[in-house]
Amino acid sequence: MRMETLTCAVLLLLYQESCGAVEVRPSANPAVVGSSVTLSLSPSSSLNSGSWAVGEYLILTWSRLGDQDQVAVYPDHLGRASIDAGRALTLTSLSVNDSGLYTMKSTDPKLSASLSLTVLEPIVNVTTNASVSPLVEHRSTAVALCSVSSGSSVSFAWFNSSSEVVVSDRVRLTEGNATLSIVTISRYDQGPFTCLASNPVSNATSDPVDFTIYYGPDNMNVTLGSHTTGSNVTAVCTAQSNPAARMHWTFGGELLNSSGSELELYHVTKEQSGLYSCVAFNNETKLSHNVTGFLQIKDANSGSDRPKAVWILRLLCLAELMFTFWDI
Numbered sequence: 535m536r537m538e539t540l541t542c543a544v545l546l547l548l549y550q551e552s553c554g555a556v557e558v559r560p561s562a563n564p565a566v567v568g569s570s571v572t573l574s575l576s577p578s579s580s581l582n583s584g585s586w587a588v589g590e591y592l593i594l595t596w597s598r599l600g601d602q603d604q605v606a607v608y609p610d611h612l613g614r615a616s617i618d619a620g621r622a623l624t625l626t627s628l629s630v631n632d633s634g635l636y637t638m639k640s641t642d643p644k645l646s647a648s649l650s651l652t653v654l655e656p657i658v659n660v661t662t663n664a665s666v667s668p669l670v671e672h673r674s675t676a677v678a679l680c681s682v683s684s685g686s687s688v689s690f691a692w693f694n695s696s697s698e699v700v701v702s703d704r705v706r707l708t709e710g711n712a713t714l715s716i717v718t719i720s721r722y723d724q725g726p727f728t729c730l731a732s733n734p735v736s737n738a739t740s741d742p743v744d745f746t747i748y749y750g751p752d753n754m755n756v757t758l759g760s761h762t763t764g765s766n767v768t769a770v771c772t773a774q775s776n777p778a779a780r781m782h783w784t785f786g787g788e789l790l791n792s793s794g795s796e797l798e799l800y801h802v803t804k805e806q807s808g809l810y811s812c813v814a815f816n817n818e819t820k821l822s823h824n825v826t827g828f829l830q831i832k833d834a835n836s837g838s839d840r841p842k843a844v845w846i847l848r849l850l851c852l853a854e855l856m857f858t859f860w861d862i
C-alpha cells in the first residue's frame with residue numbers, strides 16, 4: 535500500500551493522468567459571450583458522486599443511485615448547466631460573469647480538479663473620432679480616438695496605410711494605445727490611418743481616417759531655358775502646395791500680365807533676357823515663396839555653330855598648306 539502511494543506520487547509528478555488524477559479540459563478558453571462551453575474531465579470517468587462549482591458557488595451536484603444518476607442544479611445555473619455520463623460540465627448562454635475558477639470535486643472516488651475559465655465579449659463596431667477640420671503643417675496637432683461599442687479586454691493598434699504606427703517624438707499613443715496624437719503634423723501624415731481593436735476572441739478595424747493637411751508653397755522650380763528672338767516662350771513654375779498655390783510672375787521688379795503657373799511670352803526680343811521670378815502664395819497657410827531663373831534670348835541669325843565651323847575650315851586650310859610643303 536505504501537509502496538503503491540509512493541509510485542503514484544512519482545508518476546503524478548511525471549504524468550498527471552495516472553493514479554486517478556484528472557484534469558479539466560475546456561472546449562474553448564477564452565470562450566465567447568452567448569456561446570456554450572464544455573469542461574471535460576481527462577481521463578473521462580464515470581465518477582459516482584461529486585459536484586461542480588464556480589468560485590465558492592455550487593453549480594450542480596450528482597450521485598449515482600443504482601444505475602440512475604441524480605443531478606441537482608442550483609438556482610443560479612438552472613437551465614444553463616448540465617453534465618454527461620463522463621461528468622463533463624456544459625454551460626450555455628455564457629456571460630462575462632461566468633468567468634472564474636471552475637472546480638470539480640468527486641467524493642467517490644476522492645478527486646478534484648479545477649480550471650480558470652475566461653468569457654469575453656466579442657468586439658462590435660470600432661469607430662474613431664478625429665477632428666475633420668484641416669490641419670496646418672508644422673503647426674497643428676492631429677488627434678484620433680478609437681473606441682468600440684462593446685468588447686472585453688480590448689487592445690488597440692493604429693496603422694498608417696498598412697504599416698503599424700510606431701511611437702516617436704512626434705507620434706504618441708496614449709490611453710492604452712486608443713488615442714493617436716501626431717504633434718507638429720507633416721504633409722506625409724495624411725494617412726489613411728486605421729484602428730485595429732482586438733481581444734483573444736475577435737478583432738475589427740475602423741473606417742480609415744484621412745487628415746487634410748495644408749502645406750507649402752515650397753520646393754519650387756522654374757524652367758526657362760534658352761530661346762531665340764521672335765520665338766514664343768512658355769515658362770513653367772512648380773511648387774509643392776496644398777491647396778494649390780496662386781502664382782504670378784515678375785521681371786525686373788515689374789509685375790507681369792500673366793497669372794498662373796505658366797508664363798507665355800510672344801515674339802520675344804533680346805531685351806526680354808534676364809531674371810524672372812515666379813511668386814507662389816498659399817491662401818490657407820498664408821505663406822509665400824518665390825523662385826528666380828534666367829531667361830536667355832539670343833539673335834536668331836547668329837547661330838552658335840557658326841564660329842566653330844569657321845575655325846575648322848581654317849584648320850583644314852592650314853593642314854593643306856603644310857601637306858603642300860611636305861610634298862615639296
Ligand SMILES: *[C@@H]1O[C@H](CO)[C@@H](O)[C@H](O)[C@H]1NC(C)=O
Nearest residue numbers: 567627628629630631632633
Ligand atoms: C454581472 O455581474 C454584475 C455585478 O457583478 C451585474 O451587475 C450584472 O448584471 C451581471 N450580468 C449578468 C449578465 O449576469
Ligand SMILES: *[C@@H]1O[C@H](CO)[C@@H](O)[C@H](O)[C@H]1NC(C)=O
Nearest residue numbers: 658659660661662681682683
Ligand atoms: C457604432 O458606434 C457609433 C459611435 O459610438 C454609434 O454612433 C453607432 O450607432 C454604432 N453603430 C452600431 C451599429 O452599433
Ligand SMILES: *[C@@H]1O[C@H](CO)[C@@H](O)[C@H](O)[C@H]1NC(C)=O
Nearest residue numbers: 662663664665666677678679
Ligand atoms: C471625441 O469624443 C469625445 C468624447 O467622447 C469628445 O469630447 C471629443 O470632442 C471628440 N473629438 C472629436 C474630434 O470629435
Ligand SMILES: *[C@@H]1O[C@H](CO)[C@@H](O)[C@H](O)[C@H]1NC(C)=O
Nearest residue numbers: 689690699700701707710711
Ligand atoms: C501599445 O502598443 C505597443 C506597440 O506599439 C505595445 O508594445 C504596447 O504593449 C501597447 N500597449 C497597450 C496598453 O496595449
Ligand SMILES: *[C@@H]1O[C@H](CO)[C@@H](O)[C@H](O)[C@H]1NC(C)=O
Nearest residue numbers: 694699700705716722723725
Ligand atoms: C505615415 O507614413 C508615411 C509614409 O510612409 C510617413 O512618411 C509618415 O511619417 C507616417 N506617419 C505616421 C504618423 O506614422
Ligand SMILES: *[C@@H]1O[C@H](CO)[C@@H](O)[C@H](O)[C@H]1NC(C)=O
Nearest residue numbers: 730731732733735736737738
Ligand atoms: C483577427 O481575427 C481573425 C479571425 O477572425 C484571425 O484570423 C486574425 O489572425 C486576427 N487578427 C489579429 C491581428 O488578431
Ligand SMILES: *[C@@H]1O[C@H](CO)[C@@H](O)[C@H](O)[C@H]1NC(C)=O
Nearest residue numbers: 764765766767799800801802
Ligand atoms: C507665336 O504665337 C502667335 C500667337 O499665338 C502665333 O501666331 C505664332 O505663330 C507663334 N509663333 C511661333 C514661332 O510659334
Ligand SMILES: *[C@@H]1O[C@H](CO)[C@@H](O)[C@H](O)[C@H]1NC(C)=O
Nearest residue numbers: 789790791792793794798799
Ligand atoms: C493682360 O492680358 C489680357 C489678356 O490676357 C489682356 O486683355 C490685357 O490687355 C493685358 N494687359 C496688359 C496691360 O497688357
Ligand SMILES: *[C@@H]1O[C@H](CO)[C@@H](O)[C@H](O)[C@H]1NC(C)=O
Nearest residue numbers: 777778779780816817818819
Ligand atoms: C483659397 O482659395 C480657394 C480657391 O482658390 C478658395 O476655395 C478658398 O476658400 C480660399 N481660402 C481662403 C482661406 O481664402
Ligand SMILES: *[C@@H]1O[C@H](CO)[C@@H](O)[C@H](O)[C@H]1NC(C)=O
Nearest residue numbers: 784787811812813823824825
Ligand atoms: C522672394 O523671396 C525673398 C525672400 O525669400 C524676398 O526677399 C523677395 O522679395 C521675394 N521676391 C519676390 C519677387 O517676391
Ligand SMILES: CC(=O)N[C@H]1CO[C@H](CO)[C@@H](O)[C@@H]1O
Nearest residue numbers: 752753754755756772773825
Ligand atoms: C521636379 C523637380 O525638378 N523638382 C526639383 C525642384 O527643386 C527642388 C529644390 O528646390 C528639388 O529638390 C526638386 O527635385
